[in-house]
Amino acid sequence: MPDTTERTTGTCPQCGAGIRADERFTAWCAACDWNVDPARPEERPGRRERTQRALARRHGERLHAEVTSGRPLRPRRDASAVLAQVIALAVHGTTAVLVVAGVWLLLVGLGGAGMVLGPVLLVLAWVLRPRFPGLSAKGxxxxxxxxxxxxxxxxxxxxxxxxxxxxxxxxxxxxxxxxxxxxxxxxxxxxxxxxxxxxxxxxxxxxxxxxxxxxxxxxxxxxxxxxxxxxxxxxxxxxxxxxxxxxxxxxxxxxxxxxxxxxxxxxxxxxxxxxxxxxxxxxxxxxxxxxxxxxxxxxxxxxxxxxxxxxxxxxxxxxxxxxxxxxxxxxxxxxxxxxxxxxxxxxxxxxxxxxxxxxxxxxxxxxxxxxxxxxxxxxxxxxxxxxxxxxxxxxxxxxxxxxxxxxxxxxxxxxxxxxxxxxxxxxx
Structure with a gap:
């Protein structure tokens, strides 16, 4: 990739090494990584956040090791993916239960109460129904x-x-x-x-x-x-x-x-x-x-x-x-x-x-x-x-x-x- 931009040089305030810089971009030191990430977000304190970061790092390292092991990387449905499918089906099942219950109440009646509760459940099921996104584009x-x-x-x-x-x-x-x-x-x-x-x-x-x-x-x-x-x-x-x-x-x-x-x-x-x-x-x-x-x-x-x-x-x-x-x-x-x-x-x-x-x-x-x-x-x-x-x-x-x-x-x-x-x- 061509690099035709004129550079200025400076000295790293942390280790004294020479710095090559371009006025359009952040100046940093390749020798000691001074200022390499000035916009790095602050890590939130707390046990939960530390645990989440540790889990993310552990999983990422395992996945990276698998990818670089030399064995072919293939799609895999592990326990987490299966459980996600189960939860998703349970979510849709809840909507289906509302539909069945609403229809049943309308048919049975329950002394008039079903004629009130049935439509309420059907309307609720309609509101909570699965949405299929339409074709949406910015251009x-x-x-x-x-x-x-x-x-x-x-x-x-x-x-x-x-x-x-x-x-x-x-x-x-x-x-x-x-x-x-x-x-x-x-x-x-x-x-x-x-x-x-x-x-x-x-x-x-x-x-x-x-x-x-x-x-x-x-x-x-x-x-x-x-x-x-x-x-x-x-x-x-x-x-x-x-x-x-x-x-x-x-x-x-x-x-x-x-x-x-x-x-x-x-x-x-x-x-x-x-x-x-x-x-x-x-x-x-x-x-x-x-x-x-x-x-x-x-x-x-x-x-x-x-x-x-x-x-x-x-x-x-x-x-x-x-x-x-x-x-x-x-x-x-x-x-x-x-x-x-x-x-x-x-x-x-x-x-x-x-x-x-x-x-x-x-x-x-x-x-x-x-x-x-x-x-x-x-x-x-x-x-x-x-x-x-x-x-x-x-x-x-x-x-x-x-x-x-x-x-x-x-x-x-x-x-x-x-x-x-x-x-x-x-x-x-």
Whole structure:
């Protein structure tokens, strides 16, 4: 990766070693790690927090050892994953019981009481029913007719990682990529963050597509209908049971009555989250392996490094928006001019991020270790696992003609999102 930015030098105040610095990034010492992670969050005190951190570290170390053992890493339904499925089914079973009980009360009557309680239970069951998310996107959604070359590439990569393609592709302004399902039939949605896509090489784009499709191939438990809809249901229950602010006397009684159910629901949400965490972290390693098979080990490491500096890309986009809004008499022309070359300038910024900034981020990740609630293992461990053993060649290779055709298919989305980012900046 080219490193053309002019540097300044200084001396480490901690060990006296020389420091190479770039004014755009944090100055730090490679000899003693001084200032390597100035934004490190403070660890919360308490026995529970210490126990959670210890468990997260122990599990992460075991999983990392398994990944680097030389044995093939495969999806596995351990006791935690099975228990998560049981809890999810119990959540849905509760809704089913409400339906059956409501219908039974309507049929039996119970001297008129059933005609009152039955509809109440049925309405409650309707409110607490499993939700299937609809198709939601921050930007344009491309169908097969809109982008046949992009879909053909996705289909080719899907075959390599052992799954099928997707039903819709959304293009959005985030520095990320993701997959999810939508609708009762579990249709597949691939979301490509254009600021990330535009800063990757063609081979790295193949690798990141392999990673995302790998989540479908390996049955990531959090992408499954049963557990995902149970999350939605429990979240709805927790919202419905939330205490009333500034309650009256009667409302205070309602708050008190709902206290135990609310704590139970919150406990189930926390438990379901922790039970699926292990399987989800394993799924990330499996998806990384799929990325390496599809695009090569080198390309998989490359896109992972780019994600490591994602906040720098966000800062660059915000700077673009600020430049377009200030110092120009004609704001419309200013925005149009900035939007026209936005993606080229963003790619140039990404290419000039110095290697010592990537290294700082990797070391900072190592210092932070395994987060208690992160669905992703630390990036430095994922990177090390990819580089462990023989590097894999690409199963799918970039083709200049196809790249040009895909770029043409994305042209309208590129223009629209560039104008939005320059006008409104990065949201959220």
């Amino acid at each position: 344009p959604v491309l169908r097969r007719a809109d982008a046949p070359e992009l879909y053909a590439l996705v289909d080719e990569i899907a075959a390599v990682v052992g799954t099928r393609g997707v039903d819709a592709i959304a293009i959005d302004p985030d520095v990320n990529a993701s997959v999810t399902t939508y609708g009762v039939r579990g249709r597949r949605l691939l979301t490509l963050g254009l600021p990330l896509w535009e800063t990757l090489t063609p081979q790295q784009r193949i690798a990141i597509l392999g990673h995302e499709l790998g989540h479908y191939a390996h049955g990531d438990i959090r992408h499954g209908h049963v557990v995902a809809t149970a999350y939605w249901s429990l979240t709805t229950w927790h919202y419905m049971l939330a205490p009333i602010a500034r309650p009256s006397l009667a409302e205070m009684a309602a708050n008190l009555f709902g206290l135990v159910p609310r704590l139970l629901v919150r406990g189930l949400l926390t438990l379901l989250d922790h039970l699926t965490l292990r399987a989800t972290q394993r799924a990330e390693y499996l998806a990384d392996a799929a990325a390496a098979r599809a695009g090569s080990t080198e390309a998989a490491v490359g896109f992972m490094d780019r994600l490591l500096v994602g906040d720098s890309l966000v800062t660059a986009l915000r700077r673009e928006a600020g430049t377009a809004r200030t110092g120009r008499r004609d704001a419309g022309r200013g925005e149009a001019a900035r939007a026209d070359g936005l993606w080229a300038r963003l790619a140039e910024h990404a290419e000039t991020i110095p290697e010592h900034e990537y290294e700082r981020r990797r070391r900072a990740g190592a210092l932070r270790g395994h987060a208690v609630d992160s669905t992703h293992p630390p990036t430095h461990l994922r990177r090390a696992c990819l580089l462990h053993g023989e590097p894999l060649p690409p199963a799918v290779t970039a083709d200049d003609g196809r790249e040009r055709r895909i770029a043409a298919e994305l042209a309208d989305a590129r223009g629209m999102l560039a104008r939005e980012l320059v006008r409104y900046g990065v949201r959220g």
